[in-house]
Amino acid sequence: MNKKFNKRAFISLITFFLSIMALITGIVLLVMPDATMAYWNSWSLLGLQKNQWEHFHAVISIYLTVIVIFHIVQNWKAMLSYMKSKAGEKFKNKKELLFSSIVSIVLIAGSSVETPISSITAVFEPAQESWYDTKDEPPFEDAQGLPLEMLANIQSFDKSKIETIFRINKIKFDSFEETLEDIAEQNDTSSKRLYMMIKSNS
Numbered sequence: 001m002n003k004k005f006n007k008r009a010f011i012s013l014i015t016f017f018l019s020i021m022a023l024i025t026g027i028v029l030l031v032m033p034d035a036t037m038a039y040w041n042s043w044s045l046l047g048l049q050k051n052q053w054e055h056f057h058a059v060i061s062i063y064l065t066v067i068v069i070f071h072i073v074q075n076w077k078a079m080l081s082y083m084k085s086k087a088g089e090k091f092k093n094k095k096e097l098l099f100s101s102i103v104s105i106v107l108i109a110g111s112s113v114e115t116p117i118s119s120i121t122a123v124f125e126p127a128q129e130s131w132y133d134t135k136d137e138p139p140f141e142d143a144q145g146l147p148l149e150m151l152a153n154i155q156s157f158d159k160s161k162i163e164t165i166f167r168i169n170k171i172k173f174d175s176f177e178e179t180l181e182d183i184a185e186q187n188d189t190s191s192k193r194l195y196m197m198i199k200s201n202s
Contacts, residue, residue, distance in 0.1 A: 011071050018064040025057035031127040039145075039181060040138040042190035043131060136192060144191035148183065149176035157198055165201050 033043055038050040048056065072079070110116075138144065143151060152159050159176060166173060171194065173183045180191040187194075 007074065011067065011074065015064070015067050015071065018060060018067060021060045022057065022064055025053060025060055028053050029057055030121065030124040033128050033131040036138060036141050037132050037136065040143065040191050041132060041136055042184060042192075138192070138195070143195070144181040144184070145179055147177050147179055148173070151180060152176070155199070161201065162198050165198055169197060171197075 028045060032038060032045070032050055032053065033041075035050065037043065043050055045053065139155065146154070148162070149159070151157070152162060162176075165171075171183065171187050171189075173186070180194055184191045184194055
């Protein structure tokens with residue numbers, strides 16, 4: 001005879017697995033390079049780029065939140081009954097409750113603004129910086145996000161030479177209104193590689 005599907009076990013297990021995934025994606029977010037370096041060098045890990053990891057973490061967190069809310073709703077009566085039964089008893093852990101509440105408030109408030117608590121992320125900065133060297137930095141911030149025409153004007157690149165370079169290297173692009181990042185994505189390469197290709201031949 002088949003056993004009845006255990007909803008509580010199912011919820012507990014899916015909460016566990018989603019928590020593990022949230023932990024993994026959270027660690028990746030902490031150690032990945034900053035946006036400038038990631039997008040300029042087309043950084044990826046396990047086939048996912050920076051924005052995809054951020055999206056992945058956000059979605060997993062939403063799923064986890066929904067499951068936790070569902071779990072609370074499913075067990076609300078049991079939780080309420082437990083709290084009522086305990087309300088009539090003498091609470092033995094008043095100090096622990098007070099201390100845990102204070103610590104939680106301090107951690108939450110301290111993490112939302114610039115404080116020694118929030119600066120714990122600085123521990124992960126060496127890992128973020130280890131992905132690339134200074135030679136991998138763009139000429140200026142968000143260089144990959146500018147239209148190619150604007151980038152050419154800022155860097156004094158000849159547009160006719162850029163067209164020739166791209167044609168020789170079989171780089172597909174439609175117009176100078178496209179960004180270096182868009183062209184790189186179309187050609188499965190990095191903004192840095194395209195920039196160095198243009199710079200070395202200009």
